[in-house]
Amino acid sequence: GAVVSQHPSRVICKSGTSVKIECRSLDFQATTMFWYRQFPKKSLMLMATSNEGSKATYEQGVEKDKFLINHASLTLSTLTVTSAHPEDSSFYICSARTGGEDQPQHFGDGTRLSIL
């Protein structure tokens, strides 16, 4: 149980392109979803938190207009990297949680984004 599916697993695109990443909770309803970024050999950096039907809460230093998050339903959240540039290349991981704050988050398998 508690499976989170993330798609695509890898994207390579040209600078200036916008890229959409999908995150789905397959067997549970995710009251809260999270988006992280992970640099090589570093831990996870939280980018934003979103609740279904509400606007996402972004962490300090994360550009809202650059990283658009939509949490349209209890099983789907999307992250769109707008006008991507090489410095946006990274490993993006989504996470979902159901229930209260004491419940664990379950993670997708990540998306490797490479901007040429």
Next chain:
Amino acid sequence: EDQVTQSPEALRLQEGESSSLNCSYTVSGLRGLFWYRQDPGKGPEFLFTLYSAGEEKEKERLKATLTKKESFLHITAPKPEDSATYLCAVRARAGGTSYGKLTFGQGTILTVHP
């Protein structure tokens, strides 16, 4: 500010050689401490949640314990397939600056040689 420090950064073991990973934390009221395993190029896989000092959880060769300041992940007779990065994270109770968020440690890279 909540902080999580994991040690060692990297650990090499021979197959069957038991050991422990450490997670020291500072949090303004612990709501939960979480252990994850992450394989290269994958997202973290949930292992355990611990809520209060003295609590222990076990799963196969892994056992997690919790005190008021740290958590240990004990690995008994490890196998090569246990090789991965092990991440520790804490979530604070309401009222803290990081309420609702997981604060992760840097992880311990475990390599088990056959």
